[in-house]
Amino acid sequence: MAVGIEEVEILKPRTDKREYRRIVLPNRLEVLLISDPETDKAAASMNVSVGSFSDPDCLEGLAHFLEHMLFYASEKYPLEDSYSKYITEHGGCTNAFTSSEHTNYHFDVNNDSFEEALDRFAQFFVRPLMSPDATTREIKAVDSENQKNLLSDGWRMAQLQKHLSADSHPYHKFSTGNWDTLEVRPKAKGLDTRHELVKFYEKNYSANLMHLVVYWKESLDKIQSLVENKFQDIRNTDRGCFHCPGHPCTPEHLQILVKTVPIKQGHKLRIIWPITPGIRHYKEGHCWYVGHLIGHEGEGSLFYILKTLGWATSLSAGEVDWTYEFSFFKVNIALTDAGHEHMEQIVGLLFKYISLLQKSGVSERIFDELSAICETIFHYQDKIPPIDYVVNVSSNMQLYPPKDWLGASSLPSNFSPGTIQMVLDELTPDNVRLLGAYLSWCQGKPRRWRVV
Numbered sequence: 001m002a003v004g005i006e007e008v009e010i011l012k013p014r015t016d017k018r019e020y021r022r023i024v025l026p027n028r029l030e031v032l033l034i035s036d037p038e039t040d041k042a043a044a045s046m047n048v049s050v051g052s053f054s055d056p057d058c059l060e061g062l063a064h065f066l067e068h069m070l071f072y073a074s075e076k077y078p079l080e081d082s083y084s085k086y087i088t089e090h091g092g093c094t095n096a097f098t099s100s101e102h103t104n105y106h107f108d109v110n111n112d113s114f115e116e117a118l119d120r121f122a123q124f125f126v127r128p129l130m131s132p133d134a135t136t137r138e139i140k141a142v143d144s145e146n147q148k149n150l151l152s153d154g155w156r157m158a159q160l161q162k163h164l165s166a167d168s169h170p171y172h173k174f175s176t177g178n179w180d181t182l183e184v185r186p187k188a189k190g191l192d193t194r195h196e197l198v199k200f201y202e203k204n205y206s207a208n209l210m211h212l213v214v215y216w217k218e219s220l221d222k223i224q225s226l227v228e229n230k231f232q233d234i235r236n237t238d239r240g241c242f243h244c245p246g247h248p249c250t251p252e253h254l255q256i257l258v259k260t261v262p263i264k265q266g267h268k269l270r271i272i273w274p275i276t277p278g279i280r281h282y283k284e285g286h287c288w289y290v291g292h293l294i295g296h297e298g299e300g301s302l303f304y305i306l307k308t309l310g311w312a313t314s315l316s317a318g319e320v321d322w323t324y325e326f327s328f329f330k331v332n333i334a335l336t337d338a339g340h341e342h343m344e345q346i347v348g349l350l351f352k353y354i355s356l357l358q359k360s361g362v363s364e365r366i367f368d369e370l371s372a373i374c375e376t377i378f379h380y381q382d383k384i385p386p387i388d389y390v391v392n393v394s395s396n397m398q399l400y401p402p403k404d405w406l407g408a409s410s411l412p413s414n415f416s417p418g419t420i421q422m423v424l425d426e427l428t429p430d431n432v433r434l435l436g437a438y439l440s441w442c443q444g445k446p447r448r449w450r451v452v
């Protein structure tokens with residue numbers, strides 16, 4: 001069977017001299033080839049559309065554990081760590097991460113060592129070793145990663161937000177995993193973690209759910225033959241993509257104030273609403289528009305007022321934690337000591353500002369300005385390191401049509417006041433979650449909020 005080369009237009013920056021080609025291998029692996037004669041590093045990234053949302057209920061962290069087990073040895077190169085040793089000895093680095101709906105594996109290396117590096121990389125997806133010997137050690141590695149996360153306020157807050165959501169939704173789960181979820185609890189249930197791991201891999205990892213980006217200085221034809229040769233043996237089972245419809249926050253998870261004690265100094269106030277996911281209307285840029293106005297720092301803005309009052313040192317606003325099915329809009333405010341004493345007034349001012357935006361209507365002039373700024377940023381962007389570029393693009397391939405693989409949602413172009421108004425109208429007091437981090441909370445409940 002021949003390799004499919006469908007001539008598709010990929011929108012690229014005007015200043016970008018690199019060449020791009022999309023191919024689909026007979027096993028349905030979709031690949032973007034990038035030829036950059038000026039690069040001093042080659043890179044590749046494989047994005048698999050399987051993440052922690054696919055974890056079985058009794059094995060939280062299994063997708064993440066698979067990422068660890070897959071990415072260290074294969075049947076062809078069974079020597080432990082020989083892959084990362086090869087990469088670092090040839091001027092490169094390697095990494096991987098697991099998110100809710102995908103897992104991304106990537107590396108870069110000196111141009112001259114790319115062929116062998118890519119062969120080693122490809123074998124993780126063709127025939128990974130996942131040896132029984134490595135099981136305990138890698139569960140311990142996952143566990144120590146989690147121990148490290150426990151000291152990070154960002155990780156703790158993220159997990160807390162997940163915890164305060166419907167337990168029937170995968171968002172609720174503990175995605176990292178630890179010794180308890182991957183060893184103690186499965187054992188108590190008579191499950192063998194490695195056996196479950198292999199089952200999970202065989203069920204979920206299929207070439208049709210993978211997107212590969214390969215970046216090298218050679219010609220597109222040469223990169224293509226290398227890719228065909230090395231990746232054609234990845235198994236395809238035509239597996240369907242994981243979907244979980246519905247929002248993880250039900251009414252009982254809204255209108256709450258959560259008080260947390262951070263590990264680090266500093267007071268943070270996070271104001272969060274569930275909203276319609278931006279990706280469903282990514283050409284209309286509704287979250288960009290609203291984030292731009294709420295996060296504005298000029299005279300007359302919300303932040304300007306909070307700063308003048310001596311209550312805040314920074315403010316940001318935008319969409320976070322989104323998938324195609326659900327999303328959140330978050331306003332993050334770093335408070336001063338005085339600001340912490342006036343938290344209720346700050347929340348009041350924020351809602352007053354949002355109400356002003358809701359009532360004053362959507363401005364085409366502001367949208368056009370934003371759209372022009374985004375276009376300039378896209379077309380005149382500096383090159384980023386190839387390893388970062390391939391990770392960005394392979395992640396986009398899962399979400400956008402080929403035309404938008406490079407620009408993704410960064411180029412809002414269709415003015416749709418109705419869509420912008422829709423998200424503005426979702427930012428109501430009825431729909432909100434407040435998370436405050438403060439080292440020494442004063443006693444007593446705030447008056448109007450349920451404290452959990």
Ligand SMILES: [Zn+2]
Nearest residue numbers: 064068142145
């Ligand atoms: Zn890890």
